[in-house]
Amino acid sequence: MKTHSTNQSGLLNSKRFLPLFITQFFSAVNDNVYKQSVLILLVFQAATLADGALYSNIAAGLFILPFFLFSGMAGQLAEKTEKSKLIRFVKLCEIPIMVVGALSIYTQSIWLMLSTIFFMGFQSTFFGPLKYSILPQHVAPNELTKANGLVESGTFVAILLGTIFGTYYITQDVGPEIISIAVLVLAVIGYVSSRFIPISAANEPNLAFTYNIYTSTKNVFSALNSQTESVGKSVLGISWFWLIGAIVLTTLPNYVKHVMGGNELVVTSALVVFSLSIAIGSLLCEKLSRSRIELGIVPFGAILITLFLYLLSIEPAILSYGVQIDELLTLKQVLNTGDMRWHFVWMAGIGIASGFYTVPLYALIQQRTEEACRSRVIAANNVLNALFMVCSAILSIVILSILEWSISELLLLLAGLNLLISVYIYTKVPEFFLRFIIYILAICMYRVKTRGEINIPEEGAAVIVANHVSFVDWMFILAASPRPIRFMVFAPIYYSPALHWLFKMAKAIPIDSEKANPEAFKKAFDDVAEALERGELVGIFPEGKLTDDGCVDMFRRGIERIIERTPVAVVPVHLGGLWGSMFSRKTKWQLPRLKWSLVSVSVGEPVTANKAKADNLRQRVLDLKLLYSKDND
Missing domain, CATH: 1.20.1250 (Growth Hormone; Chain: A;)
Structure with a gap:
């Protein structure tokens, strides 16, 4: 398994991310330098306030129009083409667009400016699905939040710099010349940096491409509708x-x-x-x-x-x-x-x-998002973003003007x-x-130390087994897991008025004792089997009850019954630090400690189905407990 740096500076120094970040940053700067300069020129060239408002609205509309018309094509093209090559082509096209843009600024031709704005939107339409769909191919799953945070922060800093630069220099005596040179230089920098973006294989090279605007747009929304809610x-x-x-x-x-x-x-x-x-x-x-x-x-x-x-x-x-x-x-x-x-x-x-x-x-x-649909889903997102931005203008006009x-x-x-x-x-x-x-609960009220969460499979079915210390054990395991987990919960607790809504929201599986309610007992195991067959994670506490003394009790054979019916890997987990909390049986009335109790969630290596015996799994959980104890000595 690949190991990647876990800090932002490390990601920014990485060749798999830095060229894309620079390309995106200077693209955003260039867009806003030119747009802001044009808006100011249009307003000052207008004979009346109404003319200025008209030109400003036309410019905004022309920039956003390509997102409605061509996002479908952009999503399809990004799906079936090697992405770094396509990004280089898109950035190369920015140079002649900015040549026309520089000419329009220098001559202050209104219609040439508006035409350039449209083609800038056209170019951005094709760049959008690429910059977001390429990230999962070059950064690890645990780096996605970090990478997106850097892209978002860089984009808004670039918008700010471009807006201030364009606003200030276009009003100077030599402003048009400075802006004309700047947009050309920024376009060249963006293209040069794009040449260092690593190769990114096409997600769906056999995808049928269509030039029909309606069909291509329908296609990207079909891809969106096929994803999870x-x-x-x-x-x-x-x-x-x-x-x-x-x-x-x-x-x-x-x-x-x-x-x-x-x-x-x-x-x-x-x-x-x-x-x-x-x-x-x-x-x-x-x-x-x-x-x-x-x-x-x-x-x-x-x-x-x-x-x-x-x-x-x-x-x-x-x-x-x-x-x-x-x-x-x-x-x-x-x-x-x-x-x-x-x-x-x-x-x-x-x-x-x-x-x-x-x-x-x-x-x-x-x-x-399924890898074969990722670019099209992002293209559909771009269409909806544009639609909502148009709605924002309509809402503002209705509220403020009408x-x-x-x-x-x-x-x-x-x-x-x-x-x-x-x-x-x-x-x-x-x-x-x-x-x-x-x-x-798990992050703000407690100080949670998680180790080995990489052992939880990123995809596919598995059973999570853990010692049972408190009523909120399942929350801390969920907090450590990158994926949802469906826990088996004792039916009387599941259906309790105060907690039923929460367990239902968590899609927990209620289970009752075989003697008290054999039908509910059988249905619980059926539900577990169905969940595993769908590739979900299922969590159980094999002790069958909360510990009375803080020790790990014997594991019952229900786990073996589950694995025998649906052979999947079993992931052992040990919870530490919860014994003695307000949610355990050590004391009935104890508030969370103000100094934030340290809770440990230790995840062990997956156990294959043929070794998933109750005693073996209990021993692995105990081994995790000993490992935690040594680390805290």
């Missing part, structure tokens, strides 16, 4: 994020001017805060996820986005008390006026929470809608909410 709802969640992001970014200048009373420098500062905070959140996500795909952070991010949108919708106290601002405030004045400095904190909170929200979703799509609501009211509505959409997604895919509960 978690992938589909992740795509929906990412698209919803882009709707929120588009609204926040487009209303930010007006919010700063009309709500905070700030001048142009304050607008730029707010943009810097928002963009950098997304980058910071994306990098922090990898740390909070412990270098894995941690879905529990997604609801956490959604809750924080709702909270900070609500706080941002509250007008500064200085305005609430009726104080009039005669002229726009400088950045220093804003920071020293009332509670307005907190609005920068709320903006940063939204950005950091956005990183928590999006990075695990992108990583999940890459990990759980209904004449205030910007603060729009943000408050957005906070409420975000809460509703989040509840819908987590209801449809309970795994998100379940992982959130596990994350809060």
